[in-house]
Amino acid sequence: MIVCAGEIESFKFAQPIGIGLVNSSINLTRQCLFNKPDFLLFVGTAGSYGNHEILDIVESKRAANLELSFLKNDSYTPIDNVLESENKFVKNDTIVNSSNYITTNFELGQQYNQYGIGIENMEFFSVLSVAKEFEIPVAGIFCVTNFTNENAHEDFKLNHKEAMEKLTHYLVEKQIIK
Numbered sequence: 001m002i003v004c005a006g007e008i009e010s011f012k013f014a015q016p017i018g019i020g021l022v023n024s025s026i027n028l029t030r031q032c033l034f035n036k037p038d039f040l041l042f043v044g045t046a047g048s049y050g051n052h053e054i055l056d057i058v059e060s061k062r063a064a065n066l067e068l069s070f071l072k073n074d075s076y077t078p079i080d081n082v083l084e085s086e087n088k089f090v091k092n093d094t095i096v097n098s099s100n101y102i103t104t105n106f107e108l109g110q111q112y113n114q115y116g117i118g119i120e121n122m123e124f125f126s127v128l129s130v131a132k133e134f135e136i137p138v139a140g141i142f143c144v145t146n147f148t149n150e151n152a153h154e155d156f157k158l159n160h161k162e163a164m165e166k167l168t169h170y171l172v173e174k175q176i177i178k
Helices: 021-033 106-115 122-135 151-174
Strands: 003-004 038-049 057-060 062-063 083-086 095-097 115-122 137-147
Touching: 003 122, 021 122, 038 122, 038 151, 057 095, 062 122, 083 122, 083 137, 095 122, 106 115, 106 122, 137 151
Parallel strands: 003 038, 038 137, 062 095, 095 115
Antiparallel strands: 038 115, 057 137, 062 083
């Protein structure tokens, strides 16, 4: 099953699950309860913490939920905040960070790279969480639209259409979709 966030992150070949951590987890859980897939593939856009360029394609099977306050030692969590899917399809070590907030402080955002976290996407951690609960292998394929800096939103809007087209073309090239 191929899933995406929905709204402006919609693809003809993917089921929308909602934007952000909460909506995506609720809707994906509902879909898995009624029609559990053998494999989940999440597709969408992402912001780069500095190691990936705009319009780079990034594949991942690992996600984190590390808030900016963690980087400043202003918080902690008792729950697993990094998840990895056991699948043979993706070998990329890039961890995708998820939050309901977009990072706009580039220097602070670059600190994520020290933890092996290269990009951020609002939904991927919840997708991995649901997949783990249902024991479904999962992967994500992302196209970078922006750097996580003060221009993040403007650059996202500027590059979004091209990123969606490039991501679709990549999926065709990889024979994931026709």
